[in-house]
Amino acid sequence: MDRYEAVVERVVATSKLVVLVGGLDAGKSRLSRAIAAAGIAAGRTIAYVDADLAQKSVGPPTCVGLRIPRSEEDLEPDRLRVPEAIYFVGAISPQGQLLPLVVGTARMLAHAREAGADLVIVDTNGLVSGVYGQLLKYHKIEMLQADTVVGLQRGEELDPLFGIVSRFFPSEVVALPVDPNLPVASVDERAGRREDALRRYFTEPLQRWRVKPTVFMPALPSMFEASALDRIVVGLSDGQGGYTGLGYLEYAPDEDVLRLISPAGEAPKALKLGSVRLDESFRVRRVDLRNLFGTD
Numbered sequence: 214m215d216r217y218e219a220v221v222e223r224v225v226a227t228s229k230l231v232v233l234v235g236g237l238d239a240g241k242s243r244l245s246r247a248i249a250a251a252g253i254a255a256g257r258t259i260a261y262v263d264a265d266l267a268q269k270s271v272g273p274p275t276c277v278g279l280r281i282p283r284s285e286e287d288l289e290p291d292r293l294r295v296p297e298a299i300y301f302v303g304a305i306s307p308q309g310q311l312l313p314l315v316v317g318t319a320r321m322l323a324h325a326r327e328a329g330a331d332l333v334i335v336d337t338n339g340l341v342s343g344v345y346g347q348l349l350k351y352h353k354i355e356m357l358q359a360d361t362v363v364g365l366q367r368g369e370e371l372d373p374l375f376g377i378v379s380r381f382f383p384s385e386v387v388a389l390p391v392d393p394n395l396p397v398a399s400v401d402e403r404a405g406r407r408e409d410a411l412r413r414y415f416t417e418p419l420q421r422w423r424v425k426p427t428v429f430m431p432a433l434p435s436m437f438e439a440s441a442l443d444r445i446v447v448g449l450s451d452g453q454g455g456y457t458g459l460g461y462l463e464y465a466p467d468e469d470v471l472r473l474i475s476p477a478g479e480a481p482k483a484l485k486l487g488s489v490r491l492d493e494s495f496r497v498r499r500v501d502l503r504n505l506f507g508t509d
């Protein structure tokens with residue numbers, strides 16, 4: 214039994230909530246799936262919370278996703294990516310999204326507990342170093358009250374984070390080396406995967422709803438040019454604190470109206486504005502809403 218298998222076995226035997234941390238392409242998602250598979254085989258009810266906004270295992274990019282896999286087949290990429298619940302953050306980079314990322318992960322944990330999960334696996338993004346990386350992981354682990362933190366590291370890159378977790382929390386910290394043979398994707402490859410995931414999500418049949426300017430969070434300033442919101446990603450609110458899906462806005466200059474484009478079946482109660490815009494080939498570009506609104 215190798216070190217990874219030993220960790221998988223120990224987590225399945227003892228843990229209620231495990232968080233996977235590590236740099237880019239460290240094997241976090243693969244190890245998350247391995248823990249889920251072993252947990253299902255051991256008869257546990259597993260929840261897979263995917264808190265990585267960009268390289269997705271569960272749900273569309275820009276969202277935190279939740280899946281309760283009930284069989285090994287459910288861990289196949291095509292099935293695992295269909296979420297039972299999502300939380301819309303509206304960005305692909307965690308930078309500047311600390312609060313919505315932590316709130317979103319907490320909402321998915323609540324859903325997982327309501328669904329009766331007794332082992333929650335939280336997969337995360339590759340931002341682990343620097344002040345922001347540490348803050349993000351610190352507050353996530355704090356909010357989740359993880360009993361186990363598994364870190365996949367190259368060299369000693371996670372030592373500062375491990376030190377913080379061991380000093381501040383009762384969580385067990387498990388360090389694993391990243392397999393040096395692991396393929397590291399280029400920036401373009403990662404962007405390509407993200408675009409593929411968005412293109413797959415926005416596959417026809419798509420609904421097109423006319424949008425009233427009063428349905429947005431944040432609220433639009435008065436006299437705001439609707440055209441400025443063309444192709445911005447939005448979260449479809451169910452009016453009950455949850456999200457039913459992802460969409461993007463389309464400005465129709467001849468009618469001076471905004472339409473919502475989404476595969477979601479039901480018209481939303483409200484729309485949360487994201488901070489990315491999609492181009493025709495689903496490449497994402499960051500948008501600063503404060504600049505757009507001309508406010509602070």
Ligand SMILES: Nc1ncnc2c1ncn2[C@@H]1O[C@H](COP(=O)(O)OP(=O)(O)OP(=O)(O)O)[C@@H](O)[C@H]1O
Pocket residue numbers: 235236237238239240241242243244265268337338339392395396
């Ligand atoms: N133990 C392993 N043996 C062989 N290949 C692996 C192993 N773990 C991961 N891989 C491969 O390495 C790549 C990265 O793995 P994975 O997606 O799990 O990493 P990650 O840390 O989740 O990356 P990201 O930062 O994109 O979320 C994938 O192509 C995966 O199939």
Ligand SMILES: [Mg+2]
Pocket residue numbers: 241242243265268336337
């Ligand atoms: Mg991953």
